[in-house]
Amino acid sequence: DAGVIQSPRHEVTEMGQEVTLRCKPISGHNSLFWYRQTMMRGLELLIYFNNNVPIDDSGMPEDRFSAKMPNASFSTLKIQPSEPRDSAVYFCASRWGFSNQPQHFGDGTRLSIL
Amino acid sequence: QKEVEQNSGPLSVPEGAIASLNCTYSDRGSQSFFWYRQYSGKSPELIMFIYSNGDKEDGRFTAQLNKASQYVSLLIRDSQPSDSATYLCAVSTNAGGTSYGKLTFGQGTILTVHP
Numbered sequence: 001d002a003g004v005i006q007s008p009r010h011e012v013t014e015m016g017q018e019v020t021l022r023c024k025p026i027s028g029h030n031s032l033f034w035y036r037q038t039m040m041r042g043l044e045l046l047i048y049f050n051n052n053v054p055i056d057d058s059g060m061p062e063d064r065f066s067a068k069m070p071n072a073s074f075s076t077l078k079i080q081p082s083e084p085r086d087s088a089v090y091f092c093a094s095r096w097g098f099s100n101q102p103q104h105f106g107d108g109t110r111l112s113i114l
Numbered sequence: 115q116k117e118v119e120q121n122s123g124p125l126s127v128p129e130g131a132i133a134s135l136n137c138t139y140s141d142r143g144s145q146s147f148f149w150y151r152q153y154s155g156k157s158p159e160l161i162m163f164i165y166s167n168g169d170k171e172d173g174r175f176t177a178q179l180n181k182a183s184q185y186v187s188l189l190i191r192d193s194q195p196s197d198s199a200t201y202l203c204a205v206s207t208n209a210g211g212t213s214y215g216k217l218t219f220g221q222g223t224i225l226t227v228h229p
Contacts, residue, residue: 033217042219042220042221042222043158043202045217048216055216056216099145099146099206099216100145100146102160102163103160103217105157105159106157107157
């Protein structure tokens with residue numbers, strides 16, 4: 001079975017540009033999570049969806065970040081405008097069922113903002 | 115106090131030894147506990163999860179849970195150099211009384227198994 005698919009794998013762009021990260025969850029999974037990982041802050045939850053509805057976006061750092069899940073098989077995380085401090089690895093994860101079930105991670109997008 | 119704390123590393127053990135990784139959590143209502151392994155430059159990979167007090171074994175890995183002490187650990191027996199990675203402890207919390215909760219991760223412990 002295909003796992004969580006993220007694109008692009010790497011993104012290098014200049015400050016001020018719009019960045020869009022994409023995620024396709026595992027088929028049949030009903031929850032989707034966006035994380036950011038840095039050396040300083042570790043793995044941080046940005047936002048998560050259940051049945052395509054945002055449940056908790058308290059981790060979104062500021063209004064420059066937005067996330068959507070238009071259907072069960074696709075989600076985007078957008079940063080506009082991007083800043084150098086947004087440089088990190090962004091992971092998407094999906095889960096079937098409730099919070100007692102494990103999350104499965106995609107390979108991540110390594111984002112560098114120059 | 116951080117919500118999920120792991121023993122500070124890095125932890126270095128010789129090949130064949132037992133590696134012990136520890137994690138404490140602050141939310142007494144937490145019900146589910148997960149251990150992930152993350153190799154450098156890769157994504158977190160699930161190793162084990164545990165819900166009930168006591169031990170749960172899977173091959174060379176044993177997860178231990180003590181809810182009264184708010185403590186969860188991972189033991190790796192017969193450690194191999196291929197076990198060298200960062201180990202992340204994750205604790206589930208429910209959202210507003212629902213069962214659709216999230217995971218809170220610890221900072222991770224770097225384990226090195228030397229030949």
